[in-house]
Amino acid sequence: MESMGTPRFKGEDTMRYEMLVAAALAALLVPAAMASAQSHGAHQEMNARGAEAMGFDQEKTTHHFRLYPDGGAIEVVVRDAADAASLEAIRAHLPHIAHSFGEGDFALPHFIHATDVPGTVDLARLRSRVTYRYEAQDRGGRVRIVTADAEALAALHAFLRFQIQDHRTGDSLEVTRPPA
Numbered sequence: 001m002e003s004m005g006t007p008r009f010k011g012e013d014t015m016r017y018e019m020l021v022a023a024a025l026a027a028l029l030v031p032a033a034m035a036s037a038q039s040h041g042a043h044q045e046m047n048a049r050g051a052e053a054m055g056f057d058q059e060k061t062t063h064h065f066r067l068y069p070d071g072g073a074i075e076v077v078v079r080d081a082a083d084a085a086s087l088e089a090i091r092a093h094l095p096h097i098a099h100s101f102g103e104g105d106f107a108l109p110h111f112i113h114a115t116d117v118p119g120t121v122d123l124a125r126l127r128s129r130v131t132y133r134y135e136a137q138d139r140g141g142r143v144r145i146v147t148a149d150a151e152a153l154a155a156l157h158a159f160l161r162f163q164i165q166d167h168r169t170g171d172s173l174e175v176t177r178p179p180a
Contacts, residue, residue: 054076054090060080061076061079061090062076064169065160065161065171066172067157067173067175067176068177068178069177070148070153071131071145071147072156073142074094074097074143075140075143076093076141078090091140094141094142101143102127102130102132104123105124106120119155123156126149129148129151129152130145131145131146132144132145144178
């Protein structure tokens, strides 16, 4: 008695079965590989726009986006502590970001990501309820963002989650406590 598992074919039937299995696998794998290549290309294009807009090579720096109960943070640090040019560029860029966002100007994220970035319309509208403060760090800097407004907080968290995902930082999408 034959088992109910793999069908048993002979001759040409075996070849047809193997070709059918190969075609089915290709139909599954090729679109995934193409999507991955397109995704990689889109990420490289975003990094190129980021380098143009921010003034430093995205591959020489690391971005982090933090979600806190009272807001969040945008952090950028140099990968190589001896990279003085990137450190200087980070420290020039982040105060500019704090000022621009505080004025309700989110044109830079739109340019870098080449899309409407979630949360930015509401953050611009609610700009008087959000504080953006630049803080220098040993290897870069941070923009600390604080709000007591629930609507602004929701918009900020949407903005930061989008950044985490689009920059592929691996940062937590959950709200955590800020460092002491």
